[in-house]
Amino acid sequence: MIVAKNYTGGAPADHESAHRERCELLRARATQLADEDRALMALYLDGGNSYRQIARLTGQYPTSVARRIRRITRRLLDKTYPLCLQNRAAFTVFELAVIKDHFVRGYSCHEISRTRHASYYRIRSIILTAKDLVASAESKCNPAARRSSKR
Numbered sequence: 102m103i104v105a106k107n108y109t110g111g112a113p114a115d116h117e118s119a120h121r122e123r124c125e126l127l128r129a130r131a132t133q134l135a136d137e138d139r140a141l142m143a144l145y146l147d148g149g150n151s152y153r154q155i156a157r158l159t160g161q162y163p164t165s166v167a168r169r170i171r172r173i174t175r176r177l178l179d180k181t182y183p184l185c186l187q188n189r190a191a192f193t194v195f196e197l198a199v200i201k202d203h204f205v206r207g208y209s210c211h212e213i214s215r216t217r218h219a220s221y222y223r224i225r226s227i228i229l230t231a232k233d234l235v236a237s238a239e240s241k242c243n244p245a246a247r248r249s250s251k252r
Contacts, residue, residue, distance in 0.1 A: 123178075130177040133205050138173050145170050176207050181235050188234060192227075195219075199227045 124146055131142040144150045144158065152170070156163040182204045185192060192200070199217060202208045203224075210228065214221045 127174060127177050130205070133201065134173065134177075135206055138169075138206070141166070141170065142173055142177075172207065176205055179204055181231050184235055184238055185231050191234070192230075196227045196230075199224055200231045203228050204231070 127142065128146055131139055131146070134142065141155065141159070144155050150158070152163045152167040155161075155170075156166045159166065182200055185197060185200050189197060195217070199213055199219075202213045202217075203210070208216075210221055210224045213219075214224045217224070
């Protein structure tokens with residue numbers, strides 16, 4: 102019997118378990134989203150609805166729903182906010198809130214500066230500090246990337 106391999110080269114069971122783990126991670130992190138995004142992800146993950154079904158329910162175009170879900174998924178799977186939480190001693194409560202607003206909720210620097218009553222440049226500086234933390238963590242974990250970045 103020939104077992105078809107998926108694009109990652111593993112057995113189908115490995116792909117299914119990885120997919121399940123990814124869905125569980127998305128469900129756990131979706132609690133941090135704003136209400137509208139959280140409801141959209143609940144329809145997608147928990148309800149098992151297609152983009153077309155969600156579009157009918159929300160009155161949006163299916164392509165808009167698909168794009169929004171992909172963007173939310175990308176934000177939830179981004180490791181910047183969890184890494185900053187692990188290194189919370191390096192950040193103030195305000196800075197962590199800004200990082201969450203940007204990397205989890207998807208707010209722009211301008212939106213954050215308006216709602217948090219801080220200058221745009223301060224917000225931008227906080228976000229760049231978080232990105233630097235991730236870059237330094239990745240270079241520590243992957244020495245080959247560090248060598249190629251020095252060239």
